[in-house]
Amino acid sequence: MRRRSFLKMSLGGAIGAVALRPNSAAAWQSRAPADSYAALVDLTRCIGCRKCEQACQQEHDLPLPMKSFEDLTVLDNQRRPDAARFTVINRYHSGRVNPEGQLVADYVKVQCMHCQDPACASACITGALSKTAHGAVHYDVNKCIGCRYCMVACPFEIPAYEYHDPLTPRVMKCTFCEQRLREKQLPPACATICPTEAITFGKRSALLKLARRRLKEHPGRYIQQIYGENEVGGTSWLYLSAVPFSKLGFIPLPNKPLPKLTETLQHSLFSYLWSPALLFTLLSGLFFFNRRKQLQQPENSAGHAGGDV
Amino acid sequence: MRKTSQAFQRCVFVALLLAVALLDPQPEPVRAAGAGAPTDWLAPGQQQALERARQTVPLIEAIRREGPLRRREHLHDLGLTVKAVKTTYFYLNSPLISAVEDHYTGVRFNHGQHAAQAGDCSVCHHLRPEQDVAYSPHPETVRCSACHQQAFDERVPERPGLKAAYHQRCIGCHKQQRSGPQVCTDCHLKQVPDHAKLVKLPEHPDALQVTAECLRCHEAQAHDMLQTAHWLWRGPSPYTQDRSREVLHGKGTTALNNY
Known part of the structure; x- marks a missing residue:
């Protein structure tokens, strides 16, 4: 085979393979459940009492913290959910003042957002994390191998790991009280204990409608945004706020579901193993081409040598 | 003379008081130990x-x-x-x-x-x-x-x-x-769970059993108590003159601890 014809052939093969591969790039489908539950957090109603943290600790039988839940000095520091607490309240001073000119605190509840298209579930190689029809991102400890890809994948940096437990460590995060709803027909513990109903629980579609209604009826009270409506393709926890979310520790995120890019890449490159097959075809072609060349060369060099002598 | 009459008056007064106390047919009803306000009384409305x-x-x-x-x-x-x-x-x-x-x-x-x-x-x-x-x-x-x-x-x-x-x-x-x-x-007051249902003790418990039963739930509180002056017998006494910083003498330091 001539070098030119080989290159032509392999190029043709590559184009053919790309043309023939299943058109999965356009076929990426959101797997968001149609009629799932959600929670709407109205930050203008939150009084920072930390009752939600307490209810969460009791519901999930988590270890008691060093400082009592009634000790509000813990709000002096910014905290993150970890293996021992699924939700925390953080206090922010955004510069908002009351009529007397004093700073008004804003409290923000942080927990797993239960994304509609969760990046953690997409990254999980064993399917231990999955989005349920109920709306929760469910963690199955029996499938988990402890690779912690979910912790890297989560845009909100939520999943935590029981590093202190060397034998049976688990990934720890908010469960959305899935079991509580199923067995007791009760909303999440944080939602029922909240004294001011800063957390409203219901169907996601109904809550979005409710949130838009609040934005419309009290335009001066809120900024006109529902955080979680579109962020990373939508989340099950939605937020309303009086001040821009960027001032309250919310990170700006793209509206595209994060698994869209990674899954498209993976499914287009690896469907029917076409890309490895093509790679190895090319490599073996190259190998045979070079081998042939090598086999031909000694004759030529021998001829030359003979000529010289 | 005056002193003796005063002493006599005092004696008579005390004797009268004693007599009244002894003769009083209906002494003040003593409230049962542990009971708070009378249970049968309710504020109007x-x-x-x-x-x-x-x-x-x-x-x-x-x-x-x-x-x-x-x-x-x-x-x-x-x-x-x-x-x-x-x-x-x-x-x-x-x-x-x-x-x-x-x-x-x-x-x-x-x-x-x-x-x-x-x-x-x-x-x-x-x-x-x-x-x-x-x-x-x-x-x-x-x-x-x-x-x-x-x-x-x-x-x-x-x-x-x-x-x-x-x-x-x-x-x-x-x-x-x-x-x-x-x-x-x-x-509103905190709803304290009914401890009569929670506490599980034998018929005539001894002191250590009672403490152990309290510790069953209140371990953190016990730990906190061990850090206080009530247990350590030392620590600042902010409201005592010359003792506002630290107590250098006493059961926690120089004296024999007899409990």
């Missing part, structure tokens, strides 16, 4: 308030929409001012709340005082039912729980439940006014 707090009424779904200013004028025109307040005292508690979460006792709410201070019924009675209701003489000022009942009710999603309606209204005003109760326990 408390019985009615408790009964009212236990009542539930059907949910009113249809609400007449009225702007705050119009509503205020409307109530004023109807003569619904402080003078119209009939019940001055309510006990704010409801099975609607305690069925789901029951961490605090109810709230003693002085309706009359709040009406007088607000001077405007529409602050709390902000909307009215579309139709009149049979149980209330004043449909304009129906009770909170007529409209606010269960949280997250799908029939009326925009309405806060009763617990949230109370808290939003109370906390909102008290924050604004900067007076009156500011924290949870200013309004």
Whole structure:
């Protein structure tokens, strides 16, 4: 085979393979459940009492913290959910003042957002994390191998790991009280204990409608945004706020579901193993081409040598 | 002479006192140890308030929409001012709340005082039912729980439940006014679980058994107690002169600890 014809052939093969591969790039489908539950957090109603943290600790039988839940000095520091607490309240001073000119605190509840298209579930190689029809991102400890890809994948940096437990460590995060709803027909513990109903629980579609209604009826009270409506393709926890979310520790995120890019890449490159097959075809072609060349060369060099002598 | 007469007078006085004490046929009833206030006494109006707090009424779904200013004028025109307040005292508690979460006792709410201070019924009675209701003489000022009942009710999603309606209204005003109760326990006491059911002890327990039983649940508190001066016998005594920084002498340091 001539070098030119080989290159032509392999190029043709590559184009053919790309043309023939299943058109999965356009076929990426959101797997968001149609009629799932959600929670709407109205930050203008939150009084920072930390009752939600307490209810969460009791519901999930988590270890008691060093400082009592009634000790509000813990709000002096910014905290993150970890293996021992699924939700925390953080206090922010955004510069908002009351009529007397004093700073008004804003409290923000942080927990797993239960994304509609969760990046953690997409990254999980064993399917231990999955989005349920109920709306929760469910963690199955029996499938988990402890690779912690979910912790890297989560845009909100939520999943935590029981590093202190060397034998049976688990990934720890908010469960959305899935079991509580199923067995007791009760909303999440944080939602029922909240004294001011800063957390409203219901169907996601109904809550979005409710949130838009609040934005419309009290335009001066809120900024006109529902955080979680579109962020990373939508989340099950939605937020309303009086001040821009960027001032309250919310990170700006793209509206595209994060698994869209990674899954498209993976499914287009690896469907029917076409890309490895093509790679190895090319490599073996190259190998045979070079081998042939090598086999031909000694004759030529021998001829030359003979000529010289 | 004078001294002896004084001493005699004193003796007679003491003897009289003794005689009175010994002859008194009905001594003051001694309150049983551990009992608080007498149980059979209730403040005036408390019985009615408790009964009212236990009542539930059907949910009113249809609400007449009225702007705050119009509503205020409307109530004023109807003569619904402080003078119209009939019940001055309510006990704010409801099975609607305690069925789901029951961490605090109810709230003693002085309706009359709040009406007088607000001077405007529409602050709390902000909307009215579309139709009149049979149980209330004043449909304009129906009770909170007529409209606010269960949280997250799908029939009326925009309405806060009763617990949230109370808290939003109370906390909102008290924050604004900067007076009156500011924290949870200013309004209601914590619902302490009945320890008669929790404590499990043999018939005649000894002291160590009792301590062990307390520690079963209150281990953290025991740990805290071990850090205090009550256990260590040392530490700053901020209210004692010359001892405000540290106690250098005493059971914790130089003296023999005899407990």
